[in-house]
Amino acid sequence: MPNPPLDQGAIEKVRTWLDTSDVVAAVTLSVAQREKSVAAWELKEKYEHLGPIQPRILLPRDFPFSPLRVELDQSCCLRLPHVEASGNFCHGVLTLPDDLADPVKAAGRVLEQFLAYIPNSAEPEWIEQEFHREAHDYWLRHVDAFHHPKGCKTEELLLEIDADLHAPQRVETLHLGSRTRAIASSRDGGPKATAENTGWSLGTIVYGSTLVLRLPSDQRWTPNTWPRSFETIAALADELTGTTDGVKSWYASRQWSNDAPLFIVALQNSVGFGWRVIPSRSRASAQPTVVPVKVTRIDRRWTLARDHRTQQLDGLTGKRVVVFGCGSVGAPVAELLARAGVGSIDIVDPDVMKTENISRHPLGLPANGRHKATAFCERLKSSTPGVKTAAHTMTAQAWLAGDHPIPDLIVDCTGDRAVRMAIFHARPTMFGLVSTIMAWMEPFGAAAHVITVVGDDRWPTSDPAETAIQIGDWPDEVEVLHPGCGQGFHPYGMSDAWEAAAMAARRGLALLRGENTTSDVLSLVQSREYFERVWPGITFRRQLAIPAGITSVVERRTLAEALHGF
Amino acid sequence: MVTLLRRLELDPAARKDAEKEYKALAERVADRLDLPHHSVDVIPQGSMRTQTTIRPPGRTNFDLDVVFVLSGPRYENPDPELFFEEFGKALDGDEATTGSPTRKNRCWRLPFPNKPYYFDVTPATPDPDHVYGAALRVRDPETAWSPSNPTEFAQWFCDRADLQFSFQSASGLGNLIEARKSVEPLPSDPVRIDDILRRTIQLVKLHRDNVYFYESDKRKEAWPISVIIVTLAGQAFENIWATRRNSFSSPMEVVLAVIEDMPNWITRNANGHYLVCNPALGSENFAERWNTDQGLRASEFFRWYQRLENDIEALLTDEYSKSSENKLKAIFGQVGVDAWMASLPENKQMAPLLKGLVASSGIEVSNPRVATPVGRNTRTLA
Incomplete structure (x- = not known):
């Protein structure tokens, strides 16, 4: 038995309105419709171009929180725009605050859209324009509705090509384990490397190829214009590239087995339209069959930037950052940088993941007993396309003593005085003047500090972290001790750590993009009441005037200001 | 843009009514002239016949032209003046309906005071031997x-108007118009979106009426007459069809091309006289008076034509949805704006019941055709 409606009153008002109208006639709901809707009506008016189809109005059980629905017929999908495979008319009307008070008007707004749709849907040019405007959606419906030939299970091609596509490109391709998906990649290591990074199973490896073409933006892509045979795809490709038999010679030169994954993809702006190419089993000379497939881009420009401001992304892709410490701050910093597009990330941390770390570390129970650096690098590679990572299971000091290419940025998240001292001892000689960020938190997340040192600026060897930077003068008892050497901890939560990590990552990205290149100190400070609540009787090293009613502030000082007198 | 012209048409009910009226009139004329009914044939002519009627600005009535052909022994060799007078008298007697007939050059005007139209009735007799050059x-x-x-x-015109451009046939829109009957009933095919030639002429005539609305009577007298516009447009249309029928992607492009080509069909003979010949009667020069008015009509034509080109170009370079009321008003006058407004809610014709239902929900039904934000994701985050 379905749940009772959320707003019985609204439903009754619309029901009465439609029941008393002579424009519509109540009809019985099908069993499937009854789950989501409480009543249905059929429009009595005839629309010549819809033929025998009489549109229906469905009143959803959760109306007005879900809008009224209008249904045409399944046969209208891909014949008329804005009709889903179920026959549902996609009206795009969203719930408004006033709908609760005036549910009839809410229903009327949906019918108003349909009223506008009727004459439009009789005009071939409008239909074509609308199909083209949302070409990707309709292509996916075409893929879903396509009757796959026996033995072809492929529904999706994962495509990874980063380079700008100027000419048709041949890309190495593999089936994934289930064979419902395939992956084509032009990156180093090919599709195999991507699949392995991501943890996708490959099964038996059979290499194939994908031919990727660029489709101009204004090339109409609608159910009436898209090619449906190998012959017409080849003709389209020839037309686009100004060559003859480009697709045919690619296909004819094949050195692949019959079940190899072969695809053709037409890329238009950000979206791809693809076909699996299946050779004829009976005659080698026969034209192959083509099966439309969904193309899912997994390249960096799409996954990390939706093709938007790609120049900025490309800039970050070329950058390399070393993160010291893969704890509750260092791990999210690395993740935030990777997702923002930083191309290479080295993580330096000698520790292994323990179960008590779980409360505030992005790695969870499955990583127990593994090196945090190694496990987290794997996580970055599987979650973020194209990122290069290196795990160094050693201390930052040991890493600094080693021989490494110079990174663009060092982010120290160890909160360890010895590491700070080592960095600034090594910095002038080893790394030239590589930009350095140091981030740490005070207990209970009462404050977080991000110190940026660039160019000739230096962090004093006296390490005035407590005296120049800290807000609270925390007594030793704040540290909760554990029966083990150096295994105490300061109480704070994951949300506190991520706040600090976000501040550090944002500062790092600004540096990498060249937006903010001065040495400075950012301090996120909670109110005085917060300090006194988490540690009654606390004394302050520095006083920050935070006005009443404000819970926290971020203070920015230049490094010179912060270090004045040190 | 083109849809608005549909609204300028005489509506079907009025058309039927006009048809009824002129048939009744024909019977009355026959009775009063003591002729058998079959001796009075009625032939609609002019814009009514070519379906290029427009509602003139400042007036609300359509101008409908009909020819009454009187035949029989007494019309074998009549005196033209007597014939014309006698016919005029025969129109009297039903002033309550027809209004008082007034005399014009070739016709009698019946104002039909309670109707959205008036008739210009031209009496004619057969000229079986084409002594004067034609059948009538x-x-x-x-x-x-x-x-x-x-x-x-009219047949010459309709034959041209039936010419199809390839973009029309390709989109399945251009079913051939049924060959028109040669006489009697008013052509009743609704003027359709792809009826490019008629649309072009309506557009051009509307522009002309509007341009001349505030002009002096002297200039009005010399404006480009409809039959010249129809002839030039028909010839241009045929020429474009014959030479580049496959090179257009929309009816609007054809409209522009026809307008561009129109003046090329005004010719001048060895004496420098302007010629716009009746394509169905070579001896008739529609531009005869251009040659006897010290160039007034010719210069009016070219002055008006220059404005037409500029205005239409400016209008069409914008998308229709942006065709603001003011812009239309500047070019086509209030009549154009009214027609445009009326043309927008097409659903009025296609879904009047649904429109009523929507209105009963408390929504003011506007012109949803202008923008249909169907399927748009308007959520703040995606």
Whole structure:
């Protein structure tokens, strides 16, 4: 038995309105419709171009929180725009605050859209324009509705090509384990490397190829214009590239087995339209069959930037950052940088993941007993396309003593005085003047500090972290001790750590993009009441005037200001 | 843009009514002239026949032209003046309906005060031997008789209007218009979106009416007459069809091309006289008066044509949805704006019941055709 409606009153008002109208006639709901809707009506008016189809109005059980629905017929999908495979008319009307008070008007707004749709849907040019405007959606419906030939299970091609596509490109391709998906990649290591990074199973490896073409933006892509045979795809490709038999010679030169994954993809702006190419089993000379497939881009420009401001992304892709410490701050910093597009990330941390770390570390129970650096690098590679990572299971000091290419940025998240001292001892000689960020938190997340040192600026060897930077003068008892050497901890939560990590990552990205290149100190400070609540009787090293009613502030000082007198 | 012209048409009910009226009139005329009913044939002519009627600005009535052909022994060799007078008298007697007939050059005007139209009724008699050059002759105050061939001219026009451009057929829109009957009933095919030639002429005539609305009577008198516009547009349309019928992607492009080509069909003979010949009657020069008015009509034509080109170009370079009321008003006058407004909610014709239902929900039904934000994701985050 379905749940009772959320707003019985609204439903009754619309029901009465439609029941008393002579424009519509109540009809019985099908069993499937009854789950989501409480009543249905059929429009009595005839629309010549819809033929025998009489549109229906469905009143959803959760109306007005879900809008009224209008249904045409399944046969209208891909014949008329804005009709889903179920026959549902996609009206795009969203719930408004006033709908609760005036549910009839809410229903009327949906019918108003349909009223506008009727004459439009009789005009071939409008239909074509609308199909083209949302070409990707309709292509996916075409893929879903396509009757796959026996033995072809492929529904999706994962495509990874980063380079700008100027000419048709041949890309190495593999089936994934289930064979419902395939992956084509032009990156180093090919599709195999991507699949392995991501943890996708490959099964038996059979290499194939994908031919990727660029489709101009204004090339109409609608159910009436898209090619449906190998012959017409080849003709389209020839037309686009100004060559003859480009697709045919690619296909004819094949050195692949019959079940190899072969695809053709037409890329238009950000979206791809693809076909699996299946050779004829009976005659080698026969034209192959083509099966439309969904193309899912997994390249960096799409996954990390939706093709938007790609120049900025490309800039970050070329950058390399070393993160010291893969704890509750260092791990999210690395993740935030990777997702923002930083191309290479080295993580330096000698520790292994323990179960008590779980409360505030992005790695969870499955990583127990593994090196945090190694496990987290794997996580970055599987979650973020194209990122290069290196795990160094050693201390930052040991890493600094080693021989490494110079990174663009060092982010120290160890909160360890010895590491700070080592960095600034090594910095002038080893790394030239590589930009350095140091981030740490005070207990209970009462404050977080991000110190940026660039160019000739230096962090004093006296390490005035407590005296120049800290807000609270925390007594030793704040540290909760554990029966083990150096295994105490300061109480704070994951949300506190991520706040600090976000501040550090944002500062790092600004540096990498060249937006903010001065040495400075950012301090996120909670109110005085917060300090006194988490540690009654606390004394302050520095006083920050935070006005009443404000819970926290971020203070920015230049490094010179912060270090004045040190 | 083109849809608005549909609204300028005489509506079907009024058309039917007009048809009824002129048939009744024909019977009355026959009775009063003591003729058998079959001796009075009625031939609609002019814009009514070619379906290029527009509602003139400042007036609300359509101008409908009909020719009454009187045949029988007494019309074998009548005196033109007597013939014309006698016919005028025969129109009297039903002033409550027709209003008082007034005399014009070749016709009698019946104002039909309670109707959205008035009739210009031209009496004609057969000229079986084409003594005056055509199948019919009409009284002309200057030449006694003039040839008249409304049927042939209309047929010439309709044949051209039926020419199809390839983009139309390809999109399945261009079903051939059923061959028109040669006489009697008013052409009743609704003027359709792809009826490019008629649309072009309506557009051009509307522009002309609007341009001349505030002009002096002297200039108005010299404006480009409809039959010249129809002839030039028809010839241009045929020429474009014959030479580049596959090179257009939309009806609008054809409209522009026709307008561009129109003046090329005005010719001048060795004496420098302007010629716009009746394509169905070579001896008739529609531009005859251009040659006897010290160039007034010719210069009016070219002055108006220059404005037409500029205005239409400016209008069409914008998308229709942006065709603001003011812009339309500047070019086509209030009539154009009214027609445009009326043309927008197409659903009025396609879904009147649904429209009523929507209105009953408390929504003011506007012009949803202008923008249909169907399927748009308007959520703040995606």
